[in-house]
Amino acid sequence: MILKKDAENSFEAVSKGQPKPRLTAGQQSLLDTLQHQPQPLSAQALYGVMRRQQPIGLATIYRALETLKLLGLVQHRVTLTGETLYSAVEHDHHYLTCLQCGVSVPLETCPVQELAAQLQGTSSFRIYYHTLEFFGVCEGCEG
Amino acid sequence: MILKKDAENSFEAVSKGQPKPRLTAGQQSLLDTLQHQPQPLSAQALYGVMRRQQPIGLATIYRALETLKLLGLVQHRVTLTGETLYSAVEHDHHYLTCLQCGVSVPLETCPVQELAAQLQGTSSFRIYYHTLEFFGVCEGCEG
DNA sequence: TTGCAATATGATAATGATTATCATTCCAAT
DNA sequence: ATTGGAATGATAATCATTATCATATTGCAA
Structure with a gap:
């Protein structure tokens, strides 16, 4: 799957005639954060990173990750210790x-x-x- | 990696000049059980299956799976719900x-x-x- | 065979990431 | 502006996995 890099709303890049949900501010913010990370991050780590910029709840992080995953914008993998790492779908x-x-x-x-x-x-x-x-x-x- | 199917001690099949640990009865038993499963199983599911044959603790299951994984005899994957499924390394x-x-x-x-x-x-x-x-x-x- | 040391096992408590709950806030459309 | 539905935060609950610790078993040497 190819993702245009600087698309206004990244969802455009992968939506192909799907119903077009808009990302909330929080979801967009999380996606931006993730796209600027050189490494996949755990939800907890993202919580730490994002909280430095703006107040956000941990549950929201998990929910946003789930949503973005369903949209094909975020992918996951699980480490040997059982934590799930997330990254923007790019490469x-x-x-x-x-x-x-x-x-x-x-x-x-x-x-x-x-x-x-x-x-x-x-x-x-x-x-x-x-x-x-x-x-x-x-x-x-x-x- | 190729695994001879009916080797006495399955470890033989993959050991290539490594120190040769012997499997304990419990470990061997678990490996046998796993090799007879058509599907990968979770540790908890294995607990249920094996307990019907012989008394065994859940912790032992987890430890044996870890050991067998380190020996290259068992492999794992993680489902979307976060449970880890194990299967014998064959195919x-x-x-x-x-x-x-x-x-x-x-x-x-x-x-x-x-x-x-x-x-x-x-x-x-x-x-x-x-x-x-x-x-x-x-x-x-x-x- | 006996005794010792190391490892394995079981039962159970503890851990820790993830989910569920629920009251509150935000948004979009009427 | 009002309303219904979704999003958010704080926090409690869940549940697979690990750690703990006392006991049992095994391997090995005398």
């Missing part, structure tokens, strides 16, 4: 994670785009994003 | 999940094997398994 960010120490190394390549496109045609799903993660043991832990 | 099981209703459709193809092999060489990781998941909205929910 692919895939990881190689050590099951032992938990360190995650971002990957460059993503061979999944083609399959995604193919699935889009084959299945009856409208595909928003995907996760691809490798798990193993890193050199340091390989003892 | 690839990838999914297409609806963000709205949560339904998961298993996929057939897996284009990741080559990349995995490549990564094995490039990175300093010993790769055990990977997850590949697509998220979107299914036809029914596409309102």
Whole structure:
């Protein structure tokens, strides 16, 4: 999925004849915040970041993330410790994670785009994003 | 990674000159149970299943799953509701999940094997398994 | 075989991220 | 301006997972 970078309302970029919900100020604000992060963030971390700018409740963060996820604007992945990390849907960010120490190394390549496109045609799903993660043991832990 | 199906001790199949820990009775039992499941199961579900055969504590299930994961014998994935599902590492099981209703459709193809092999060489990781998941909205929910 | 040390197990309490609740506030359309 | 519905905040509740700790089991050496 391709996302125009500086679209007024980012939703435009992915809506394809869908009903067009407007983002609330809070949701837009969260999306902006997320788009300026170099790393995926947990809801709690976002809470900390955003609260420095404006008063906002934790529950609102969770709800906004859920909404944005449903709109295909935000994607998630789950760490080994069970926290969910969120990021704006822009590029692919895939990881190689050590099951032992938990360190995650971002990957460059993503061979999944083609399959995604193919699935889009084959299945009856409208595909928003995907996760691809490798798990193993890193050199340091390989003892 | 290829796993001989009826190996005495399944660990043999993936150990490649590693220190060779023996599985405890409980761990082996859990692995057997998992290998006979057609679907990935949560720890709690495994607790329910295994308890019908023999007395076993929930904490033991979690510990055994962790151990087997570190040995490369068991893999995990996390559902939208936050529960972790475990399965024996045998085949690839990838999914297409609806963000709205949560339904998961298993996929057939897996284009990741080559990349995995490549990564094995490039990175300093010993790769055990990977997850590949697509998220979107299914036809029914596409309102 | 006996005894010791290390590891595994069970039961249960504690943790912590996420959700549900509910009263209040904001918005859009009448 | 008024009203109905959605959004928000604060907080309590939920629930999978972890930590704790006492007990049981195993591996190993004498």
